[in-house]
Amino acid sequence: MTQIIQTIAELRALVRGWKAAGESVGVVPTMGALHEGHLSLARRARAECERVITTIFVNPKQFNNPDDLKKYPRTLEADAALLSGVPVDVVFAPGVDEVYPDGFITTVSVGGVSEPLEGRMRPGHFDGVATVVTKLFGMTEANRGYFGQKDWQQLQVVLRLVRDLNLPVTVVGCETIREADGLAMSSRNVRLTAEGRAVAGVLYAAVTVAADEIRAGQSDRMAIREAAEKLRAAGFERVEYIELRDAETLMPSDDPRRPRRMLAAAWLDGVRLIDNIPV
Numbered sequence: 001m002t003q004i005i006q007t008i009a010e011l012r013a014l015v016r017g018w019k020a021a022g023e024s025v026g027v028v029p030t031m032g033a034l035h036e037g038h039l040s041l042a043r044r045a046r047a048e049c050e051r052v053i054t055t056i057f058v059n060p061k062q063f064n065n066p067d068d069l070k071k072y073p074r075t076l077e078a079d080a081a082l083l084s085g086v087p088v089d090v091v092f093a094p095g096v097d098e099v100y101p102d103g104f105i106t107t108v109s110v111g112g113v114s115e116p117l118e119g120r121m122r123p124g125h126f127d128g129v130a131t132v133v134t135k136l137f138g139m140t141e142a143n144r145g146y147f148g149q150k151d152w153q154q155l156q157v158v159l160r161l162v163r164d165l166n167l168p169v170t171v172v173g174c175e176t177i178r179e180a181d182g183l184a185m186s187s188r189n190v191r192l193t194a195e196g197r198a199v200a201g202v203l204y205a206a207v208t209v210a211a212d213e214i215r216a217g218q219s220d221r222m223a224i225r226e227a228a229e230k231l232r233a234a235g236f237e238r239v240e241y242i243e244l245r246d247a248e249t250l251m252p253s254d255d256p257r258r259p260r261r262m263l264a265a266a267w268l269d270g271v272r273l274i275d276n277i278p279v
């Protein structure tokens, strides 16, 4: 049976019982509006941990754009129903005041890997993510934390955070789940118009071709320029970035011996889509 819990005190009491019985705990942090991508994380946690907590919290501290926060889909009942099908043990859905009570002043800020790409386009975003993820690890006492590769830079930030602060949690990066046309599943996809949705798969297709070309020896710049042109031709109104980076540090990389990643962000229909693939 999946239980919905909204207070930290109740969550702690439950976790204390599990830990006393020697059970392992997995946490799947989300902002709700769940889709198959989230459920794949929850199923992996279910397979690997004795107890599973999915957190649903639209974290105001990681939104640099107030309109984005206001428009973020909120579907708690439907989310809880999907999670009871996994099933997870607990849906932890605290209110904003529970997570950030009066007087809250601490910020966790990861340097380096937080700075480029998403960090540059969304100032303060990764401080908000690092702060809330640190709190969620503390509240849930999780042994394992599950994160999607769709948010590749976020995954690297969390890995760095856990290493730097010696947090007793293993971070598990899970494969990106895609729609049939390659579009990475994302809660924000519901905001696309039918016309936008029909061309959104071009983002994944264009970076896939660029990565193939780079592997075949074409210059990075040329391959990336072609990908950006394909997006504009398909109707994307703005390409924020398409970059080839070191997969771990997210710094520019022309060393093919290190794992590299192509990462992209582009606007379609007023919706900001992101994607990334290995090169």
Ligand SMILES: Nc1ncnc2c1ncn2[C@@H]1O[C@H](COP(=O)(O)OP(=O)(O)OP(=O)(O)O)[C@@H](O)[C@H]1O
Binding pocket: 029, 030, 031, 032, 036, 037, 038, 040, 041, 146, 147, 148, 149, 150, 151, 174, 175, 176, 177, 178, 184, 185, 186, 187, 188, 189
């Ligand atoms: N398509 C996906 N495949 C795998 N993991 C995913 C996918 N989409 C989201 N996740 C992961 O689920 C977790 C929660 O993400 P979040 O609630 O922000 O959902 P989202 O769909 O990414 O929403 P957003 O529109 O904010 O990007 C994150 O670790 C994220 O990487």
Ligand SMILES: CC(C)(CO)[C@@H](O)C(=O)[O-]
Binding pocket: 029, 030, 031, 057, 059, 062, 129, 132, 133, 151, 154
């Ligand atoms: C990890 C996370 C739940 C922290 O708010 C969020 O950034 C997300 O949904 O990816």
Ligand code: BAL
Binding pocket: 062, 151, 154
């Ligand atoms: N999915 C990552 C969290 C965010 O976009 O705010």
